[in-house]
Structure formats: C-alpha cells, structure tokens
Amino acid sequence: MPTASATVEIAGSGLAELTCAWLLLARGHRVRLRSPEPAAGPRPLLLNELTLDLLHSLWGCEPLVDCHRLTHRQVCWGSGDDAIGQRLPQPAAVVDGARLTEHLLGRLAARHPDVLSETPGPPRWTVTAAGSSGHWTAGRRHLLAGEALLAPGADEATARLVCTELAWLHLTPLGGGRALLQAMIPGPAARPTELLERLLAGSALAPALRHAPQTAVAIPAAPRLHRTPAVPGRILVGAGAIRYDPLSGTGTAQALRTAVLAAASLHAMATGAPQGPLCTYYTSRLRTAFHAHLATCARLYPQAFASPAWQHEMDACRRRAPLLRGDGDR
Structure with missing residues (x-):
C-alpha cells in the first residue's frame, strides 16, 4: 500500500484507460471512471502471443471472450523477384475489442465497485486516451x-x-x-x-x-505521437499518446505499455516524487519508442515500394527523427 494515495479520474473506457485504472487500484489509489460505457460496434483486434501474455500478466486472468485462434502468419513483403515470402508459426487471437473492454470493465467493477461512484473532491489527475491537438504525425497514409x-x-x-x-x-x-x-x-x-x-x-x-x-x-493510420503526453494533472495513454503503423502488429501491446508506465508514474508522484521530472520522463520514454518505430518504418517501406507515391511517407519518417531529439518543430 502506498504511503499516500492519489484521486485519479479515468476519462474513457478503452483498453489502456481500464488497464491503468486496474493497476492504480491495485496500489491503493482512489479511482473513478467517467464515461465507463465501452464504444459500440465491433472492433476486430489481432493479438499476437506476446500481447496475449502481457494482457494475462496485467489482469491476472484469461481476458479473451469469443476469440478466433490463428496458428500461422504468411508474409510476402515486396514485389516481383525481390519479394520475400515466409509462412511462420505465429499463434494469435482475433477478438472484438469492444467486447474485450466490456469484459474487463465488468471485472474491474466487480472487484472495485466504488470506481463507478462519485469520489468527493476534484481529481488530482486525469488519465485519458482522448488526445487533444498537438501531435507529430509521420506521413499521411x-x-x-x-x-x-x-x-x-x-x-x-x-x-x-x-x-x-x-x-x-x-x-x-x-x-x-x-x-x-x-x-x-x-x-x-x-x-x-x-x-x-x-x-x-x-x-x-x-x-x-x-x-x-x-x-x-x-x-x-500514419504513426503519431502527442508532443506533451504528460503534464501536471493529465496523462495521455493509448492511441491518444502514441500510435504505431498497423504494419508493426504491436499497437495493442504499446497501448498497454503506456498504461503501465502511466500507473507507475502516478504512483511515484503520489508517494512524493516531483511531478515535473516524472512528466518529462514519461514523455521521453514515449519519444524514444516512437523514434525507434519510425526508424523501423523507414527501413521496411523502401524494401517493398519503389513507387514515387510512397516517397513522401518514407521521407516523413526520416524527417521526424530530429523533432524527437528536441531540435524544434518543422
């Protein structure tokens, strides 16, 4: 149990927000959910084995409902004689993201029914995936x-x-x-x-x-990073903070990692660590991850596309690197 607890408002019901709430409650913090209803409509998610393991480790249970299991992934990257094709064993599951978050919300409310009640006083922090304006976007794809x-x-x-x-x-x-x-x-x-x-x-x-x-x-669907994902009083998680190119196949895992890092940062602040340096640390961790992702995109896309139509996207990934090192916006 922490020596002090924070009152945190979770504004949203996505996977990252609910996971952050779950982790904060486990550490004894006061959490309330605003707009707890999951988004309507099916949202197919393809979760690889590493993401499934991460979900299981964070929630302590088998989180999947009505999933469709896959056993292999077949990739043919590139075209013509230079194409690279492989069929690899790669266990994965396809799940409806809306049903998954609904399931996790039910588990959260059953374990901690007070999260649906109003907590007296204003929250010290708000966690959300609803990012405002102020993003770096690497391309227009x-x-x-x-x-x-x-x-x-x-x-x-x-x-x-x-x-x-x-x-x-x-x-x-x-x-x-x-x-x-x-x-x-x-x-x-x-x-x-x-x-x-x-x-x-x-x-x-x-x-x-x-x-x-x-x-x-x-x-x-171009990679995107919020310039200031953490400021005193607000932390962005999930796609509101950082969005990967779908080619990576790790978008859900990255959203979960932002929740883990946000919960750890909030816990540290509640127990006496200064807010400013921790907000800077959170931002720098996301920038480092984003920089590495852009480097991967800049390496992979030229291997597949010789078309001039793709040149802008490749250049955009390369141009964003100086911004992430703090060289200014352009």
Whole structure:
C-alpha cells in the first residue's frame, strides 16, 4: 500500500484507460471512471502471443471472450523477384475489442465497485486516451478496411500479408467464414470501397475471398505521437499518446505499455516524487519508442515500394527523427 494515495479520474473506457485504472487500484489509489460505457460496434483486434501474455500478466486472468485462434502468419513483403515470402508459426487471437473492454470493465467493477461512484473532491489527475491537438504525425497514409466472406476451403487459421505496387494488404480470418481485409495506401482515398476492390483484384489475396468487401472505410493510420503526453494533472495513454503503423502488429501491446508506465508514474508522484521530472520522463520514454518505430518504418517501406507515391511517407519518417531529439518543430 502506498504511503499516500492519489484521486485519479479515468476519462474513457478503452483498453489502456481500464488497464491503468486496474493497476492504480491495485496500489491503493482512489479511482473513478467517467464515461465507463465501452464504444459500440465491433472492433476486430489481432493479438499476437506476446500481447496475449502481457494482457494475462496485467489482469491476472484469461481476458479473451469469443476469440478466433490463428496458428500461422504468411508474409510476402515486396514485389516481383525481390519479394520475400515466409509462412511462420505465429499463434494469435482475433477478438472484438469492444467486447474485450466490456469484459474487463465488468471485472474491474466487480472487484472495485466504488470506481463507478462519485469520489468527493476534484481529481488530482486525469488519465485519458482522448488526445487533444498537438501531435507529430509521420506521413499521411490511410488504412482501408472492410469485411468479406472467405472462399470455400480457404485457410481460416492463417493471417496473410502481401504487397502490390501501391499498397500492402492484410487478410485476417475472423472465424465463421468471415475475414477482415485491410490495405495501407500512401494517402487519403475518396472512394475507399472501390479502391480496396481494385487493390484486392491485383493481389495474391483475391482467390482467398468470395468477393471484395461491399463497404470499406478509410482511416488515418500514419504513426503519431502527442508532443506533451504528460503534464501536471493529465496523462495521455493509448492511441491518444502514441500510435504505431498497423504494419508493426504491436499497437495493442504499446497501448498497454503506456498504461503501465502511466500507473507507475502516478504512483511515484503520489508517494512524493516531483511531478515535473516524472512528466518529462514519461514523455521521453514515449519519444524514444516512437523514434525507434519510425526508424523501423523507414527501413521496411523502401524494401517493398519503389513507387514515387510512397516517397513522401518514407521521407516523413526520416524527417521526424530530429523533432524527437528536441531540435524544434518543422
């Protein structure tokens, strides 16, 4: 138990916010949830084995509900004679992110029913994933996403990644003959459904689906970091603080790590450590992780795309590095 406790408001019900609340309560802090209702609508998440282990270690239970298990990942990165293809054993699970957070919220409320009650007095800290303006964004790429039916006999235990001249595409079996098709492109898309259909038709994934997704959305997906994820009175976690390129496959794990670091920082402040240096430390840890992620993107994307359309994205990853060392904004 800490020698002093903080009153912390958790503004949101995402995976990072709920995990931060769970960890703070375990250390004896007063926590209240604002807007505890999980977001509506399915959100398929592909969780690799390391992320599953991290979830289990943090929550002390098997956190998955109605998941679809995968056993392999097949990757063909690049095009033409230079393409590198591999099929690797890679256990993973596909879970509805909305149902997962609903399950964890129920576990949290059952163990600590007071989190849903009003705590007297203003909170000392607010934890949220709802980042305000003030981000560094490395590029302008978008992710197209839509669901479709798998072709008869298609492998439902293997996730597949392939490249075309303009995009990389990822096919994730969801179970029950359904699949999520995603395509990363180097900019916005005016007609995402039509573009996703064309990209699928020109890829090696086309035979795996009965047809292209009937509807698709385009989501901004370039790596992004909040300039000041921690200031006295507020800590940003999850995608509000840092967002990785979906290619990394570690977005959920990174969101959980921000929750762990935020909870540790808040606990240290509540027990007497100065706020300013800890906020600086939190920010520097996220900047270091973001810098390493951009370096990975800058190395991987040129291996797959010779198209001039992708040059902006590669340059954006390289240009952001000086900003993360504190050389100014430009």
